[in-house]
Amino acid sequence: MLDQEFKRIGDRLFSEGLVGANFGNMSVRAEGEAGFRITRTGAYLDSGEMPVFVPYEGNAPPEASSEYRVHRAVYRATPHRAIVHAHPVHAVAASLDLEVIRPADSEGRLLCPEIPVVTGEPGTDEIAKNVAEALFRGNIVMVRGHGTFAAGKTLDEAYIYTSIAEYACRILILSGRLRGVA
Amino acid sequence: MLDQEFKRIGDRLFSEGLVGANFGNMSVRAEGEAGFRITRTGAYLDSGEMPVFVPYEGNAPPEASSEYRVHRAVYRATPHRAIVHAHPVHAVAASLDLEVIRPADSEGRLLCPEIPVVTGEPGTDEIAKNVAEALFRGNIVMVRGHGTFAAGKTLDEAYIYTSIAEYACRILILSGRLRGVA
Amino acid sequence: MLDQEFKRIGDRLFSEGLVGANFGNMSVRAEGEAGFRITRTGAYLDSGEMPVFVPYEGNAPPEASSEYRVHRAVYRATPHRAIVHAHPVHAVAASLDLEVIRPADSEGRLLCPEIPVVTGEPGTDEIAKNVAEALFRGNIVMVRGHGTFAAGKTLDEAYIYTSIAEYACRILILSGRLRGVA
């Protein structure tokens, strides 16, 4: 079940160009257990491999995605039940020069009128703390030069926020608004 | 039958990048009934789910796309038999700064030489009225910052107009003509 | 056989984004007959429908692509055995402002160092004459604002020239060389 659900969302992330190669990762809270299930380190998101259990505290198994610390921090600080981390190219390009991304399209303005851009190198406590704080207040955050972290009740919801953010940034870039937003 | 027809067009809309995530919707007039069938609210257009009947007057079922008001206004005001609403990124980008989109490519100049850009927030009477008026006079209209509504005798025809409009806007943007058109 | 060959190339044209909707057409010379087989009018190039026979002289059947006149003129004036007409967006954008397209990438410089840009409205004798003259001297030509006509010994060869031309124009546009080429 869960592997098929991960594959279904992974296929959508690939076909929309929101991830490439073996980048990105996803997780869901484990029902009735003190932890969550996350994609494997180095896995292609469309591989259909069974995700790995990581507890909220203590050691994570070595086959878990190396970004499990960010996911753990989000589950500990927020009520979200699923997380998608992707590398959408227009959103990452926009994040390099903006402090906050303000969509100009109607869906973006309605659903994420201000997408915060935070900093932090992959694997550090800084990125975990900054992402968790931002996702306590909303459904999506950009890590500058790195990618999106989106969260929600389901993987579908987290994927949809990812898609909306990338779409909003494509509109900003294509319409020549990139530099005027911040 | 109808669910397969919706899926066939939904697959094309996705593979050409004319919609992403669970955005966009489609409908066709119901044969011999006073209403139309429309995709479900929140559905992926490539899901193959059975569309939902909405009458020309009175309440719509809660599972109908929340943009059924626009579709209803078009069916009441025009002879069109099918509608596709999509979110093509180049067309939406172009719509932000133009009052009318004038294609520079031969198909666009032949089939939709002047694509009107109207305003209106999703879900309002204003958008329904503006889209219906524009589709009374033609096959496609842009809602600024939101997306295309295309109509015709069949879903294929509405999809083809959607594709033509997006293609025309890509040409305008890639050739540096975006600002000189209005 | 022939329908599968057309479908195989049609699928590649779609997946590389060289055509959209029901645009573009393809043909091959008929072995041992005074004519060629061409895709149907209004057909999706990935449909797998059986192409239609058109004689070198006299009436064409109404189900043949409306651009059969261009294909006929090429077969009468050149030794090519297959033709692909596509609408690649970067090549069409580049054609609007150039008299000749000069690729900057190594494949383009090797295989089509000067891609001529000709004029002519779809369906006219002018476009048929201009395309046939250009394909007498080479494997690919641009019709300004309209699309590519590529020809060769096989559909594969014609498709490959189409792909090379679009790739070359993407490089010119992405590297900021578009205006400096003519």
Added chain:
Amino acid sequence: MLDQEFKRIGDRLFSEGLVGANFGNMSVRAEGEAGFRITRTGAYLDSGEMPVFVPYEGNAPPEASSEYRVHRAVYRATPHRAIVHAHPVHAVAASLDLEVIRPADSEGRLLCPEIPVVTGEPGTDEIAKNVAEALFRGNIVMVRGHGTFAAGKTLDEAYIYTSIAEYACRILILSGRLRGVA
């Protein structure tokens, strides 16, 4: 086995847009033999055709990719076990005007902070020598105006470096940094 492995990576290269038409080639060292297996000349990388054995010295069979000389030079000069040569459009565009490509995104900065750009016409000793020297010091190199050569322990690793380089160049171009990098 090996044909399926080549097809799996070929499919990924196509679906990410890293190659088009019949361009690009791949190879792996042959286990326990003095040579390597490379894709066939003119083959589509997603064709699933069985690759061809080429010895480290002496004649190559005529059905081997015409770029076997570059692959041979890399295997003779480095410990890499697999090579992917692709034509990613943003990376090739960036290579035209840069001496070295410096990614601005976090994966690029971590995994290939300086991608060298070398020169050489396809099929020459110059390109073979320049690529082998660069891959002795790293996992990826750009040949100006031509494409990427990436190498690693497996085809997956070489493909992933190809994807990272193209992604990095898309970010540079989309964010307006292209000219400021060299």
